[in-house]
Amino acid sequence: MSFSSDVKEELCRIPRERSCCVASELAALVHTSANVGWMTGGKAGGRLFVNFSVESLPLGRTIYSLLKVKLHLQPAIHVVEHARFGGRKSCEVRVEGDEAKVLLMTVGAMEEHDPDWKVLRRHMPRPQLSRTCCRRAYLRGVFLGCGSMGAPEKSYQMELAAVDPVIRENVQRVLESADIYARWYERREKQVIYLKEADTIVSVLAMIGAHRAVTDLEAVRIKRQVRSSATRAANCDMHNTEKSMKASAQQLSDIETLEKAGVLSTLPEPLQEMARVRRAYPELSLDEIGIRCRPAVGKSGVNHRLRRLHEAAEQVRGTAADIS
Numbered sequence: 299m300s301f302s303s304d305v306k307e308e309l310c311r312i313p314r315e316r317s318c319c320v321a322s323e324l325a326a327l328v329h330t331s332a333n334v335g336w337m338t339g340g341k342a343g344g345r346l347f348v349n350f351s352v353e354s355l356p357l358g359r360t361i362y363s364l365l366k367v368k369l370h371l372q373p374a375i376h377v378v379e380h381a382r383f384g385g386r387k388s389c390e391v392r393v394e395g396d397e398a399k400v401l402l403m404t405v406g407a408m409e410e411h412d413p414d415w416k417v418l419r420r421h422m423p424r425p426q427l428s429r430t431c432c433r434r435a436y437l438r439g440v441f442l443g444c445g446s447m448g449a450p451e452k453s454y455q456m457e458l459a460a461v462d463p464v465i466r467e468n469v470q471r472v473l474e475s476a477d478i479y480a481r482w483y484e485r486r487e488k489q490v491i492y493l494k495e496a497d498t499i500v501s502v503l504a505m506i507g508a509h510r511a512v513t514d515l516e517a518v519r520i521k522r523q524v525r526s527s528a529t530r531a532a533n534c535d536m537h538n539t540e541k542s543m544k545a546s547a548q549q550l551s552d553i554e555t556l557e558k559a560g561v562l563s564t565l566p567e568p569l570q571e572m573a574r575v576r577r578a579y580p581e582l583s584l585d586e587i588g589i590r591c592r593p594a595v596g597k598s599g600v601n602h603r604l605r606r607l608h609e610a611a612e613q614v615r616g617t618a619a620d621i622s
């Protein structure tokens with residue numbers, strides 16, 4: 299199961315209590331997953347129908363029960379197997395005739411006075427837009443109908459692929475009411491709103507009532523943060539090791555220069571000792587080298603002696619350069 303379908307299943311299980319919100323959610327489902335039209339031919343010709351077609355069976359059952367229990371309609375439900383798409387299944391929920399009219403009036407997609415029932419309105423009705431509960435329900439319906447999201451382990455991404463610019467605007471308006479300003483692009487004749495930030499996705503999931511998904515996403519997010527800070531720490535370690543190895547190589551070269559020039563044995567004993575210890579332990583840190591001196595010296599003492607060796611070596615190098 300994908301994260302997306304987990305979220306949808308969770309959303310399907312939410313109890314729907316307020317009738318205003320049911321209308322709003324059904325409006326979104328009509329806007330995103332239904333085909334509205336007039337039947338042609340035979341006795342049924344000229345009959346209005348609304349046909350929901352969704353890929354998820356739990357969503358099909360949810361639509362069915364909203365229509366039946368909340369709107370008291372008699373929808374038909376069946377599963378269709380698409381031979382052309384490798385046996386992919388979809389769930390169809392359908393109402394016809396007066397029942398289709400009741401549904402479309404309830405969701406504000408048509409008005410009773412519309413003489414020919416031919417103008418399908420996709421704007422979100424004003425009362426739905428003005429109530430927070432209904433805005434959330436609309437967004438939930440849109441996510442169920444045309445939303446998807448990537449597994450948060452891989453990337454933070456949520457998409458709402460609206461089939462119609464008006465629906466895309468509805469969604470943007472709902473998001474903007476929660477201070478979320480989402481961008482969109484066009485893909486295969488759909489207007490796809492996308493969110494790419496974990497914070498925003500969490501807000502949207504919370505708005506639509508996917509609380510378990512919020513918890514899951516937060517858990518993944520913490521894991522990812524821990525992992526990336528561990529990687530950062532490891533990189534930092536590597537960087538430090540590399541730095542001290544470079545420094546050590548420079549010190550060894552200084553010591554070699556001094557020895558070849560016959561200068562090393564003329565230097566004060568503490569510097570000669572430092573050269574011996576550094577050569578014996580090229581991989582050790584300054585602290586560890588200090589401990590091996592007699593008497594032991596601190597890090598700054600080690601640093602100081604190594605610097606003096608370096609200066610002496612630079613002098614030798616300078617003289618050598620002058621002669622040649």
Ligand SMILES: [Zn+2]
Binds near residue numbers: 317319320322435
């Ligand atoms: Zn409401």
